[in-house]
Amino acid sequence: MNDQNILDHWINGGPSAGTGTRTGDVYDPAKGIVQKQVRFASAGDVDTAVAAAAKAFGDWGQSSIARRQQVMFAFRELLNSRKGELAQILTAEHGKVLSDAAGEIARGLEVVEFACSLPHLTKGAFSEQVSTDVDVYTLKQPVGVVGIISPFNFPAMVPMWFFPIAIATGNTVVLKPSEKDPSAANWMAELMAEAGLPAGVFNVVHGDKEAVDALLVHPDVASISFVGSTPIAKYVYETGTAHGKRVQALGGAKNHMLVLPDADLDLVADAAVNAGFGSAGERCMAISVVLAVDTIADPLIEKITERMATLKTGDGRRSCDMGPLITREHRDKVASYVDQASTDGATVVVDGRDVEVDGEPDGFWLGPTLIDQVPTTSKVYTDEIFGPVLSVVRVSGYPEGLELINSGPYGNGTAIFTNDGGAARRFQREVEAGMVGVNVPIPVPVAYHSFGGWKGSLFGDAKAYGPHGVEFFTREKAVTARWLDPSHGGLNLGFPQHS
């Protein structure tokens, strides 16, 4: 941060004002006030960042396994010891409660720990000796300069899905975080520098479509990792691939949980409330729709409502369960679905627009909201709302529930709640989604499994982190080598030095 309270880019190992003339407002969403500005990169600024990353790739792409591992372990130690600072930044700019911020960082740290073990994977593999003087083997190499474009809802964790793995495998990075809560990206870049990362390996440019477009068409950017809404994911995938890049693009979601009559309704109610209202519903794995079999819908709604009455909405820096939404516009849009529900003939059971937060009248508040009897033709059912609005749709049984889930445009996460092992096993095979929970509402793979959905929730085949992440950021080369007699000026087989 500079004297004028404007957040700079981070290019070639330090802050940079760049040449772009536009800035954006960064709000404190619990107070409803602008707390700082962020610079918006011009195409020229993106070019400067890519040039720094391309130059740094010359050394970093050739650096030893030991060198990369040293930096990753140092980053892990620093992040672990200073994660409280990062949590404060997340809560101040995003609004999530501090415990959610701590949870976000913990999940990011798991990927960092996974990445610490990755540099050795770039050593390739011995394949076979095909004759006395010829070996065939593979090299695994980094792809080059990688672009990462991230959304507002997890400003630390989503970048950490990508940059630790990219950097550990020898790539250099230009990250374009969300302009709504951008400071976490600079904080992490500075920490990587403190961990010993050379200048230019990790760059951050801020901004909007102009910066994203500059990355998508830049000839020196080898790959793009994107996370955000489905229309932008599709645009990024199509534009990036048209410009010859590897692209992984994770999109939006509309996650259902199917509740069969034999389910434990207390477990279901706890799960629905946690997964529906955690992080104010601004999660790609949030449960948005409860598909309840008719016979248990009323008692289930009663249990969910009881639990909702205990939730406290407020400033995430104080003791509460749910913070504000990210912007006034987003809060207003989410709140408009409550009117839409009434227009479409649904029953609003709990109206979050009534929430009052002591001492913070201007925050972007919307309390937990529950809507019953939502018609499946309503936009409340079909749109990704991305806020604390939980819909109940009553179904006749498993077949109707499955059909509703599978006919939707998204396929991120989904869950079934039942004591019937046969139904659960059928569901995990028959449902069209990338992540499936059985008596668990938000299935979140651990760091060494990959994360990503199906259909409109993922463009391109590469999911985030885990084995997909390693494959995405590396490419393989098969080498056939004839070992000449050194006395004839052939290969030097001396022990290699670490750079």
Ligand SMILES: NC(=O)c1ccc[n+]([C@@H]2O[C@H](COP(=O)([O-])OP(=O)(O)OC[C@H]3O[C@@H](n4cnc5c(N)ncnc54)[C@H](O)[C@@H]3O)[C@@H](O)[C@H]2O)c1
């Ligand atoms: N699938 C997942 O794993 C996952 C994870 C987190 C969030 N998400 C999704 O992200 C969305 C919420 O985040 P958001 O509102 O920041 O998403 P968004 O699509 O509005 O923005 C994502 C990124 O794209 C940039 N962007 C926005 N409009 C653009 C345009 N017209 N052209 C080029 N770039 C543009 C933004 O600056 C940001 O960096 C939700 O849809 C949520 O489901 C998905």
